[in-house]
Amino acid sequence: xxxxxxxxxxxxxxxxxxxxxxxxxxxxxxxxxxxxxxxxxxxxxxxxxxxxxxxxxxxxxxxxxxxxxxxxxxxxxxxxxxxxxxxxxxxxxxxxxxxxxxxxxxxxxxxxxxxxxxxxxxxxxxxxxxxxxxxxxxxxxxxxxxxxxxxxxxxxxxxxxxxxxxxxxxxxxxxxxxxxxxxxxxxxxxxxxxxxxxxxxxxxxxxxxxxxxxxxxxxxxxxxxxxxxxxxxxxxxxxxxxxxxxxxxxxxxxxxxxxxxxxxxxxxxxxxxxxxxxxxxxxxxxxxxxxxxx
Numbered sequence: 282x283x284x285x286x287x288x289x290x291x292x293x294x295x296x297x298x299x300x301x302x303x304x305x306x307x308x309x310x311x312x313x314x315x316x317x318x319x320x321x322x323x324x325x326x327x328x329x330x331x332x333x334x335x336x337x338x339x340x341x342x343x344x345x346x347x348x349x350x351x352x353x354x355x356x357x358x359x360x361x362x363x364x365x366x367x368x369x370x371x372x373x374x375x376x377x378x379x380x381x382x383x384x385x386x387x388x389x390x391x392x393x394x395x396x397x398x399x400x401x402x403x404x405x406x407x408x409x410x411x412x413x414x415x416x417x418x419x420x421x422x423x424x425x426x427x428x429x430x431x432x433x434x435x436x437x438x439x440x441x442x443x444x445x446x447x448x449x450x451x452x453x454x455x456x457x458x459x460x461x462x463x464x465x466x467x468x469x470x471x472x473x474x475x476x477x478x479x480x481x482x483x484x485x486x487x488x489x490x491x492x493x494x495x496x497x498x499x500x501x502x503x504x505x506x507x508x509x510x511x512x513x514x515x516x517x518x519x520x521x522x523x524x525x526x527x528x529x530x531x532x533x534x535x536x537x538x539x540x541x542x543x544x545x546x547x548x549x550x551x552x553x554x555x556x557x558x559x560x561x562x563x564x565x566x567x568x569x570x571x572x573x574x575x
Contacts, residue, residue, distance in 0.1 A: 286356045286382055286413065286442070287465060289323035290484035290501040294330035296491050296528045297344065298541040305340065307347060309541040313491070316540075318353045320494035322487075325385060328360040329422060330488050330528045335547035342375065349380045356382035358415065364390050366402060370409055377411045383442060384410055385486075387417040388427050399431040407435070413442030418457065419469060420448055429460050436461040445469040445486050451476050471497070472519040475512060478504040488527055489518060492534045492565070496572040503575075514571050521564035525554045534561040 295317065298309040317324055326348055327333040327341055336344070348357060359381050363369050376384060388394075389402055407414050416435070418427035426448065435441055444461065446454050447469025454473075458466050458481045468477045468485040484505060490497035503509035522530045529546060533555045536544040544552045 284354070284356050284382060286323070286358075287483070289321075289356060290505055291320075291322040291490050291498050292325045292356075292358060292467070292484065292486045293317045293322045293490040293494065293497075294325045294328045294486055294488055296531055296535065296541075297327075297331045297333075297336065298532075298535070299543060299545040299547070301543045301545055303545060303547065305344065306542050310344075310347065311351065313535075313540065314348060314351060314353060316494055317490070318355050320490070320498050321355065322490055322494055322498055323356040323358065323382075324348070324353070325358045325360065325486055328385060328486075329362075329419075330491070330531065331360070332528065332547050332550065333360050333362065335550070345376075345379055345381070352380075358383040358385050360385045360387070361406060362387040362390065362417075364392055366405060369406060373406050373409045377409075381412060383413045383415060385415045385417055385445065387419060388423040388425055390423050393425040396428045396430045396434075399428050400434050403431065403435055404438070407438050407440040410440045412440070414438075414440045415443040415445050415467070416441070417445040417469065418448055418453075419445075426453070427457070429456060432457065432460050436463060443467055446477070446482075447473075449473060451480070454482070455480055471522075472516060474501060474504045475509050475515075478509075479507070488531055489522055491528070491531045492522065492538070492561070493518070493568045493572070496568050496575075499572060499575050511571060514567055518564045518568050521560045524556055524560050526550060529555050530561055533558055534565065537562060538565070 298306040420426045443465035468474045468482045471489045474485045532544040535541045
């Protein structure tokens with residue numbers, strides 16, 4: 282298996298499994314990572330699905346040390362997010378010391394920066410980076426889009442590689458692709474890949490692949506190759522894994538499948554907000570049946 286980052290159609294935004302008391306479940310974590318490797322999926326670690334903002338710095342460093350020491354044969358991308366530029370600059374410098382293949386840089390949280398604020402933020406982090414960078418547009422979480430003018434100003438930066446687009450809008454995806462025609466475009470939303478692939482999406486940073494690694498890989502392959510037809514099945518699967526705040530349903534599903542020891546999350550997320558486990562059980566049956574017929 283090669284580690285050319287352009288070749289991977291699925292980057293699994295891996296959950297961080299925890300024991301009942303809230304400590305990290307290293308045994309389950311290793312199994313999850315190796316399952317993604319077997320499925321041929323690249324790994325995105327310490328994103329929002331991994332509850333990165335709810336983990337302390339020592340835990341995040343330990344997670345990266347553990348994951349990189351596994352020497353997986355698939356690429357690994359690490360999340361870079363927050364609101365304090367000095368802290369994120371130090372984080373980038375730490376990432377540079379590790380065997381990581383790319384960095385995922387999200388629009389700064391909460392402060393709603395404009396064109397020039399975003400440019401200064403991203404440029405400083407990309408100037409420090411020794412690896413390719415993905416700019417992440419997710420206004421549902423940041424309350425601010427990745428500004429088109431900012432993207433234009435950064436599109437020729439030597440560390441700029443890709444855009445993870447999670448606006449949920451076909452029109453916005455098209456605008457980002459047109460603004461940075463050299464960008465490797467990825468859907469940041471499992472549900473939007475069928476719509477984004479004809480417009481240039483090369484793959485997806487996926488939540489669903491935590492629960493269905495092989496099936497999501499096949500789903501992404503069909504979308505990218507233009508052969509995907511079973512939209513209703515996958516829309517129901519997406520609805521199931523987003524019936525509560527991500528990654529609550531994903532952890533509930535993984536626990537139900539016996540792949541993690543506990544569905545525990547870090548507050549302010551709580552497994553008690555999962556409405557009904559039958560929602561993900563039904564989706565699991567349907568996706569497994571879909572894969573067997575594909």
